[in-house]
Structures are given as C-alpha cells and as structure tokens.
Amino acid sequence: MGRTKDERRAPGMHDVARRAGVSHQTVSRVVNEMPNVRPATRARVLQAIADLGYRPNSAARALVTRRSGTIGVVTSGSMLWGPSSALLGVERAAREAGYFVSLASLGSDPAQVGSTLAHFHEQAVEGVIVIAPEASLQHVADPLLTEVPVVMIGAPPAPDSAVRTTSVDQEMGGRRATRYLIGLGHKQIHHVSGPLEWFDASLRVAGWRAELAAAGLPDGTLLVGDWTARSGYAAGVRIRELIHGRSPQAPTAVFAANDLMALGVIHALAEAGLSVPRDVSVVGFDDIPGADYFTPGLTTVRQDFEELGRRCIEILLEALRGEPSIVAPIAPQLIERASAASPRD
Template identity: 50%
Template sequence: MGDEHGADGTATSRPAAARNGTTARPPAMSDVAARAGVSHQTVSRVLNDHPSVRPATRDRVLAAIAELGYRRNSAARALVTRRTGTVGVVTPATALYGPTSTMVGVEEAARVAGWFVSVATMRQFDGDAMHRAFEHFLGQGVDGVAIIAPTVQAVDVLAALDSPVPVVVVSSAADVPSVPHLHAVGVDQQQGARLATAHLLGEGRTGVLHVAGPQDWFDAQDRLVGWRAECAAAGVPADDPVVVGWAASDGYAVGRRLVREGLPDAVFAANDQLALGLLHAFWEAGVRVPEDVALVGFDDEVGSAHYVPPLTTVRQDFTALGVLAIDTLDAAMAGADPGHRLIPAELVVRASSVRP
C-alpha cells in the first residue's frame, strides 16, 4: 500500500513488520503521542512551539521525538497548510560586516522559527536581477521574502516590485516604497550616531569630526544625520564631514591627512574599519588616542575590543534584527501590517574615547 498523509501533514503508512519482509514505516506523530503519553494535538503544539504547552510536557514530547527519530514531512505538511515553511533571502554580495552579520541574524532566526531558508546573492541590485531572484523563490513556493537592502539602488528597485508574497526590507531607509506587501525593519542608525557624538561631547571634547561612509548607503546617510543632529542639540558647530568608503585603508588615508593638516579634538568614524585605519595613521605619527584625539567607531565588529587602544563603538544587535525581520514576515503572512520597525543601537564605551 502507498503512504497516506495525516491531517498534520506528516507522512504515515500502514504498519509493516520487518520480519515479514516488508519495509518498516517511519515513525508518525501518533507514535510520538503514544510514547509521550499525550494527545496528537499536544505533539502538534510542541512542533509548532505553541506557548500553551507546559515545560515538563514539552520535554517529554521532545524526548519521544528523539527516541523514535521522528521527522516531519515538509512536503506533506505543505499540502495540508498550503505553506512550504520556506523564506527567501536576498543579500548583497559583500564581505562587509553589517550586511554579512544581518544575513547570519536573519538565517538563524528563520531556522529557530522552523523555516527553511533559500538565499539569492546579488552583486548588483537592478530590476532584472531582482526579478530573476523572485522567480527563483516563487518557483520554490516561498511563503515570504526578506531583502537585505543597504543601498539606495536596492530600495529603488523595490518600488517596481510586484510580489504575491509578503516582503520585509531589512534597511534603515526611511523612504521604503509604500506598497501593501512591503514592510521594513532596521537598526536605528541615527540614534546610534547621536549616542556616539553625545558621548564624545560629554567627555569634554570641543568638537567632533565625522568620517562618513559612502552616501549611497542608508546606514552612512543616517549616521551623518544623527551626528549633525546631536552637534546641533549641543550647540557645537559640525564642520564638513569627510566622506570616504568603508575600508580601513580609507580611514588610514584620512588619518594621515589629519596629521598633516591639523588634528580634531575627537573623531566619530562611520564604522570600525575606518576607526582601525585612523588608529594606524595616528600610531605611526605618534598621536596618542585618546589623549590627543578621542575616537569612536560603529558596529562593534569582532576584534574591536582588542584594537590599541580598545575601541569605543556602537553595537548593532544583529540577532535581534533577524528575529524582528522574521517576526515581521510572520505577522504579514497573518494579514497584519507591522509598519516600519526599528531596534535601538547601543554604545559600548572603551578606552579610545575616555580621558585617562
């Protein structure tokens, strides 16, 4: 006899005994329920991480699942629920810390929530590339799509996007196109920049120079806006920012120029790599940090606590950002409109900005 599908979407078959020469069927949800001494519905609630299950009962069901080697049949479940449990993720092809960490956060959150992840990496955000990515996802029957969209170009493409499934844009962009299926989440970059600037001014620095990232990136735009706003709130002039790329070599070149032309009292660098380059240039010239120049970065990337001196920086919680993106997709699938949701940044104070 062929396999049958239970109401829970689990593959089941008629019992068969190996000693009779037939193939033993895989364990079904009913077997888990019998082993754990609970109902079929309770097993389903545990599998779907329902909050109403008591911890002791959940542990008993999970133990039975492990003992029996039970696995859900995703294809059968999709026939019942009309959902594949798959989310597509579009990510830029870059090794930069922010987008890469965002991708890790989204993938981890999706996996914890029980979703499969299909990834499309894009070297260029344009209409054709985005269309191909969506055709790929829709061919897999995804339930929703998350787009890591750090640049102006990426968000511009979304205005013409016609998606039959909910889409969450992971970006700090304030002007995400107002389309019914489109939702946005991000880290509050302006608030993070204000924290960095306020900290430096609070340390008694008379002014803060901003070494800004490329202005076709929303994060770089917002950090510049936040720096300006905090300087204005404190009544401190904000001299023209120095706009460069994201690399440590860009920070190094700026640092050498500042040594030649005159040092500011403090520098807020748009990311930790720029701060690393500045530290290198200052060290070569015998400039002391923080005695001569205070320095703050952004990202709290791995290793920033081990710069010399350890770097004060702004931390983004990429784990929380991934959870927020998946929660937003889940809410959108249920018919809600979560709106544009931001999580706060956090200042991490270390020796590079604090007077001895």
C-alpha cells in the first residue's frame, strides 16, 4: 500500500508541537534558541524534533533571529593555486566558526553580479567575502554594504570605503625573494610576473623593484606571464637567448611570480643545456605541493592560506559585532631549497 499524503510530507513545526504536547510558538522559541522556555519543556521539544527528524526552515528562522548562519563568498572562478587555496581557507575557517558558505563564481561575466547579489539577499547572508585577485572584482559587493559587512581578500585597502580587507603581504614576498638572491651575490635578477591587472602580480613586481633599488642595483628585465608553466617556458626561452648571446642584460637569477612559471623557466633553461642553479638561480612563489620535488627542489615563497582564512572570518565577525578591525597583512615565508645558489665567478 502507498503512504498517505501526511506520511509522505516532511514533518513540520506543528507535528513537533503535537508530539511534544506544546504550542507551535513554544517549538519556535526552542528552535530559535530563545529564552523563557522551561528546561523540561525544551528537552521534550528537542526529543520530539529528534524522533520526527524535523529540520527547521532556515529562511523562516533567519526572519525570526536575523541570523542565517550563512556567509556569501564571491570568487572569480579561477582554479589557480592562490585564489582556490584562499577559498578553501575561508570555507574551513567559516565552518569552524559555525557558518556555512554560499559560493558564487562570477567568472568573466559581469551580468552575473546582479543575480548573485539578489541570491545572497534572498538567503539573508550575514556577511559577504570577496576573493578579488583582479581589479574587476574590487567593487563587486559594494551594493550590499548598507545591509551586511563586506570583507575583501587581496585588494588593497581603500581609505574611503567601508569594505574591510585582508591579504598576504605580496610586496613583502617579492622583496624577500629578491633580497635572498641579492644576499647570494646576484646583481642581474630578472622577474617573470603574473598578469599585471592582478593585485598579487603587481605587488610582487613592486617588491622586486623596491629591493633592487634598496641594494643599489639596476632594474632587471620584467617578463610578463599569465601564471601558466607555458608562459614561464616562453620567458625562459628569452632568458636563455640573452645568456647564449652573452648579453650584458643576461641574468644570473630569476624570480618567478609563481611556482608553475618557475617550472617553465627551469624547463626552458634545461633544454638549452643550462643548469639550475649552476648557471641560473630560480626562485618561485606559492610553495605548491610538489615544489620540493622539482629538479632541483624549488626555493620559493610560501603563503599561509589557513591563517588568511582565519583572519578573514575574524574580521567579518568583528564587523558583525560592530567592532573595529586593525589587521596587518600576513607575512609570507621564504622556503630555501636547491634551486638558488651563489653565482659562478
């Protein structure tokens, strides 16, 4: 025999009330963790909820408590190591803080912005986090600022904006990589950057240039890549041409703005019979899994995405409590391996 209509539907608040022998309003107060419910009554309602397998309606609960337990996260949809690792760090930290994440990936379609913000509004998200590696996403959540706090990862802080920001100190990372190579004795240090419209890429370029200037060294050559190993390989071909042509601009060291481009550089040099680090030292950025198994193991700059996620959620919770946030950027760490050494005499 088939089940009746009442047996097929999910249990509701009235079913819980009937089972516990209380009013609908009492069940609502228990579900929404409101005071003025006797412990024995609360226990009876909770037991009825467990017996029936009742699941509260999160949208209705949000209307009562003004808490949905949900944070909206906007990303560009990039699968690159930095943005995807930042997303994972935020999701883990949000879960530890008792929040769920509602994810919106915008890609390159600006028409999606309106529908995304409307969706967040319908979900009654308590705050929005924007992982903004590119300038095009910097102001994407501005329309929600009057309703919920917004925290942005990656974008530089704007003094006149209510958006709170946090990031890994990318310029410091660029400086540390360059300073390390200078300390080994290198004077011609080229840089393979990411796309310059990315905040991380432009800040790493700034760090490289600032450290060269601080050491009294001339600017090296800037070769712009696109984060891929293929673009690193193309830069490596240009570098090996300078070396084989005995150009005065030929580098003894290369700082690549991510590990994949460093891998491409190393491959191009090896094809031409050049050895790393004997002929050219190479330093990367990110410390992706497997960077220590490159040939040779890659010296690189590590970003702490777990800490970035925790800081981001802390800032959002402070905003929800109406507290100020004063957060310094997270310092990256230089990881020394075998791909960099002193230049040959």
